[in-house]
Amino acid sequence: GAGVSQTPSNKVTEKGKYVELRCDPISGHTALYWYRQSLGQGPEFLIYFQGTGAADDSGLPNDRFFAVRPEGSVSTLKIQRTERGDSAVYLCASKEPNTEAFFGQGTRLTVV
Amino acid sequence: DQQVKQNSPSLSVQEGRISILNCDYTNSMFDYFLWYKKYPAEGPTFLISISSIKDKNEDGRFTVFLNKSAKHLSLHIVPSQPGDSAVYFCAASGYGGATNKLIFGTGTLLAVQP
Numbered sequence: 001g002a003g004v005s006q007t008p009s010n011k012v013t014e015k016g017k018y019v020e021l022r023c024d025p026i027s028g029h030t031a032l033y034w035y036r037q038s039l040g041q042g043p044e045f046l047i048y049f050q051g052t053g054a055a056d057d058s059g060l061p062n063d064r065f066f067a068v069r070p071e072g073s074v075s076t077l078k079i080q081r082t083e084r085g086d087s088a089v090y091l092c093a094s095k096e097p098n099t100e101a102f103f104g105q106g107t108r109l110t111v112v
Numbered sequence: 113d114q115q116v117k118q119n120s121p122s123l124s125v126q127e128g129r130i131s132i133l134n135c136d137y138t139n140s141m142f143d144y145f146l147w148y149k150k151y152p153a154e155g156p157t158f159l160i161s162i163s164s165i166k167d168k169n170e171d172g173r174f175t176v177f178l179n180k181s182a183k184h185l186s187l188h189i190v191p192s193q194p195g196d197s198a199v200y201f202c203a204a205s206g207y208g209g210a211t212n213k214l215i216f217g218t219g220t221l222l223a224v225q226p
Binding site for chain 2: 004031033035040041042043044045048056059091093095100101102103104105106
C-alpha cells in the first residue's frame with residue numbers, strides 16, 4: 001500500500017480482555033516500530049523489529065505486552081489482561097535504512 | 113526522566129509571521145534530531161531533520177537550528193500559514209545504537225491565526 005496501515009482505528013475493550021492490534025508497513029520496509037502515545041504525551045517507544053526478529057523490546061512496559069512479525073511484513077501487537085492504564089493511541093512506523101520513519105494513523109485503544 | 117523536552121505546550125502566531133518552536137534535550141549522545149507534525153486523528157508526519165554535525169538545515173519555509181553546546185534545537189516556520197496549525201513533536205535518536213528508535217518530546221500545539 002501507499003502508507004502504513006493500522007487496524008482497527010478504534011478499539012474499545014473491557015478490562016481484563018485480550019486485544020490484538022495490526023500494522024501493515026510500507027511494502028519493502030524492513031524496520032518496523034511500535035509506539036504508544038498517552039494523552040498529553042509524545043509517542044513512547046515500545047518495540048523495534050528488523051525483519052522478523054524483535055531487535056529491541058526494551059520499551060514494552062511489562063509481560064502483558066507482546067509483538068510478532070512472523071514474515072517480516074505485517075506485525076501484531078498483543079496485549080493480555082488489559083488494564084485501564086493501557087488506554088492510549090498505539091502507533092506503528094516503518095522505515096528503510098537512511099530514511100525517516102513513516103507512521104500509521106494509529107489505533108486508539110480504550111479499556112473500560 | 114524526560115530526555116527530550118518541549119516546554120511550551122502551545123503557541124499562537126498570526127498568519128505571515130514567524131513561528132519558533134523550541135526543544136531541549138539532556139542526552140549528549142543523541143546525534144540525529146527530527147521534527148514531526150501531527151494533525152488530529154492522524155499519525156505523525158516527518159517534517160525536517162538535522163544531524164549533529166550540522167547547526168542548520170533548511171527546507172522551504174522550515175528551518176531547524178541546532179545548538180549542541182546548549183542541547184537545544186528550534187524549528188522556525190516563516191511565513192506561517194493557517195494550514196501549519198498542528199501539534200509539533202521534536203524527536204531525537206542515536207547514542208550509538210542500531211535501533212534508531214525515536215525519543216519524543218511532549219509536543220507543542222501551534223495555532224496560526226488568519
